Amino acid sequence: MFTDKLIKTARELVSNFKSVHPELGIASTLGRDFQVPTSVNRNLEQILRSIDQGADKGELVPRIIEQLVQTSPVEKGAAGGATNFFWGPSSGPRQKWTNQIANQVVEPLQLFYPRSLNDSADKQSIATILSRALTTGCAVKAAGSGHSYSDVATTPDFLINTHGFCRVASEHSPITGQLSPSALRSPLPLSLGPLSWSTYEPEKHHALIEMEAGITIHDLNQALEQRNLGLMNMGGYDGQTIIGATSTSTHGSGTTLPPFPDMVRSLVLATTGRWNGTTIGGKEPTDGVYFYRIEPKDGITDPAKYQDPLVQLIQDDDCFYSAICSMGCFGVIYSVVFEVMQMYWLEETRTETTLDKLMSDLQPDTGTPGHFPKVLQNTRNYEVIIHPYPMKDGKVIDMDPGAPPETYYPYFLCLVTQRNIVPKPDTITGSSGHRNFIAQLLSLFKLSFELVVALLNKFPGLVPFAVTESMGSLVDASYINKSFDIYNLGLNQDAGFAAEVGFSLQDDAGNYTPQYFKLAIDRIHQIGQRARQQGEQYQTSPFSLRFVKASGANLSMMNGRNTAMIEMDMLTGTYAGPEVMYRYETSMYSLGGRPHWGLDFDCITGNNDLLQKMYPKLDNWLGVYRQFNVLGTFNSSFTARVGFTVFE
Ligand SMILES: Cc1cc2nc3c(=O)[nH]c(=O)nc-3n(C[C@H](O)[C@H](O)[C@H](O)COP(=O)(O)OP(=O)(O)OC[C@H]3O[C@@H](n4cnc5c(N)ncnc54)[C@H](O)[C@@H]3O)c2cc1C
Incomplete structure (x- = not known):
């Protein structure tokens, strides 16, 4: 019976195989689509032909299995449709995620690849994922480039690959909730394109730039160069995402140069916990998914001029100084504003x-x-x-x-x-x-x-x-x-x-x-x-x-x-x-x-109050964390290990 089912599966794949590239195609069986290498399709055709010509089915079973395991499932309704999705990274159920050296390996319920905060054309937008997490009771974690060796970027439930939201704010192609120069009280220019200064004095000439959180430091540096700008400092490597690096307090060297979080001036967080303090503008959600722009009390945005219809502005020191190094425990950070300097x-x-x-x-x-x-x-x-x-x-x-x-x-x-x-x-x-x-x-x-x-x-x-x-x-x-x-x-x-x-x-x-x-x-x-x-x-x-x-x-x-x-x-x-x-x-x-x-x-670990002793501001951080993670959506093995896990 198993042999017959296996052969039927192979026949279905071969019969509806559609080539989308010389080396790859899509085919469906057992109620879902699969990516099928062209070579696999060819080999299956040969095996099935042998069976039709009277070869022993039982003997050919191992060869069929050998081919079937080389296919991979495509999630239904994947962003951009199957053909576009085909060229994107893996997403959907039954995917494996590993960090860079593969000491962290997870097989989450879903691996998502969002490209937007809440674009209705994006079936895996951050908002959709969080909403689905709320209705299903699943946990969520955003991962950057997986360049942390610790478990800070993992979850067994909904794991988000953030590389799909990676644009830099610009005049002509704005990102969601993009700040406008007219809404700022900061004297620094906001780059929506190239900036120029009459002299070369990089330490004096600073500016602001906004980007989506999944951009890699490498790609950001390219974009900054085109705008005559540069990061104030960085570590010895550029493969991390900007928010992945920021979230663990990645640093370079220099006694006048603080780590990445201290270059942040504003960020947009999507979360499932309501902020109990004051908010300005934006919209109170109906589905439990909140969008917050978070800044310090004296932040760059002028609250009197802030009018974004979607994202609520929080200007609060505890909230900001906790969110800028939050190891993915507060929600999904969609975008961030950095202070940068003249290219040098x-x-x-x-x-x-x-x-x-x-x-x-x-x-x-x-x-x-x-x-x-x-x-x-x-x-x-x-x-x-x-x-x-x-x-x-x-x-x-x-x-x-x-x-x-x-x-x-x-x-x-x-x-x-x-x-x-x-x-x-x-x-x-x-x-x-x-x-x-x-x-x-x-x-x-x-x-x-x-x-x-x-x-x-x-x-x-x-x-x-x-x-x-x-x-x-x-x-x-x-x-x-x-x-x-x-x-x-x-x-x-x-x-x-x-x-x-x-x-x-x-x-x-x-x-x-x-x-x-x-x-x-x-x-x-x-x-x-x-x-x-x-x-x-x-x-x-x-x-x-x-x-x-x-x-x-x-x-x-x-x-x-x-x-x-x-x-x-x-x-x-x-x-x-x-x-x-x-x-x-x-x-x-x-x-x-x-x-x-x-x-x-x-x-x-959180044993023996170790973290309490190391971090005098831990209680401030936990106070903010318990608001955004009030439902436990952002619990993970990391929060369990360090003793932060919230129990509903
Ligand atoms: C080759 C190499 C060189 C390195 N060099 C340095 C160095 O010079 N200096 C230094 O300090 N460190 C260095 N590191 C460490 C590295 O910078 C950090 O571990 C960094 O956090 C990795 O960033 P990532 O984009 O890979 O994020 P990940 O490791 O995938 O994630 C890090 C954290 O960010 C969170 N996160 C990611 N994206 C989001 C988002 N959109 N919203 C909310 N949370 C998010 C994750 O949940 C996780 O908690 C290096 C690591 C490697 C592998």
Whole structure:
């Protein structure tokens, strides 16, 4: 009976196969449409012909199954109709979503691909998804590019791929609820097209730009360049979505430069919880799906002039400073306004040093306000990578745990990267070469990534030497390019993974101190030595140290304090890589470390009031969260893990 049903299914697919491309077609069976590769259709035709000519059906069953599993279902009523949808990413039921390194894998009830906030032509608009979630009691989570290693972007219910809403606001093709310059009280110009200034003074010339939340940082940088604008800062990579990066407080380096949430001036949230405070304009919904534009109390919009017919304006500090770093727990963010600056060029230098000299450069300068050392005052972006192992005379030193850590500082290799704004050059100067550790490692050994990892796993004693070799060859006297080309290190997103923790850069009086990151560096070195000696487990990459200005976002890792972020990196596939990461991350909490919401391997939990101790503004954040998530629509494994889950 099963065999006959299987053959009937194959016959149905073949009989109504419609080609939409030389290599692909659509066919229906069992009440739904399937994407069918042309080769599968051809193979099924052959098998069915053999059956018709008297071949043994039972023997052909495995071959039929082999072909059927290569098809994939198309959701009924998918956005844009089957043909357009065919070229879009997967959506519908029975889909698998994985994050970038596939340590988070979910098979949600539905994977959605909205292209709009509430466009009636978009069958998967954000509003439709939230409304369906309310009527069915399903949870919802928006995912960006899946570049977080933690479970912050997952749900077993309705998972939203946000890449479909990715337009930048413009005069001619407005996005929903787009702000107009006439409704602003901010003196900054709002870019609805290219902007120009008579002089090149990027630090002085700032502007506002609005975009849909799913645009990647890469695509945003292209759009900004066309408008003579640039992001004030970014991390070392541009594959994240703008709101994915913002929601976990992604950051770059620079003591005058806060993380992504602090570049946000306004955002539009779609949610299922009603805001209990004051709102201006917009429309009270009838289906329980609310649209809010959220700004601080003194936000960029003039409330007296705000007249959007759909989106209600909230100007409230607690709401804003919670929403800008909310890990997808408040609803779906549709659009965002960023403060940006005139497009600019950066010069980057990379110099080798040792930990003793580095720490001497990073001592407080008590003669200046804030006590920042000269190197941090004089450098816009200052960051360091540090060798995990002390090396002397071609050997790894065994450190005496009883000796002061400084004893070994001269033997830890460091590489300092410094960047400052420079005038626009006539041509790009210097060579970008390989600017990240992993790419450099591969090019040095002229081996494939897999072979390098296999080699280091087989002969782990080679790891410290490979790290030294690769770090040394990253030295660069000068490289000048557009800001975003300098920031973007050309990381291969699949080649490495990382855990990152933030430490206070401030003493009790609020002045700069290296005290906490120094303790963290010492501890990483001790843990690295213990793992090497006790289990031949190695860290296959240097770790990095970046400096970030304090954030106003209530749950940012940098909230309320200038922060040193330490990122422990690892080549993908390294033996015991996750175990090494776990040891590092969990040993940092007692030093006041706050783990990056995205670069964490689900280690942090709500146990023992850990988050309460880390985040003085947690209650403010929870107060807002409990309004927007009053129905539990945005509960997830993440909210359960950290103890935020709302029970109706
Ligand atoms: C190669 C690489 C390099 C990196 N470099 C840096 C770096 O230099 N500095 C740094 O700080 N971090 C860095 N990270 C970490 C990364 O920036 C963060 O984990 C970031 O959150 C990932 O963004 P994403 O778009 O992939 O979002 P996801 O990881 O998919 O999601 C992140 C969070 O955003 C939420 N979210 C996404 N879209 C929406 C929306 N529309 N509405 C509501 N919530 C939403 C999700 O629910 C989730 O909570 C790096 C990661 C990788 C893989």
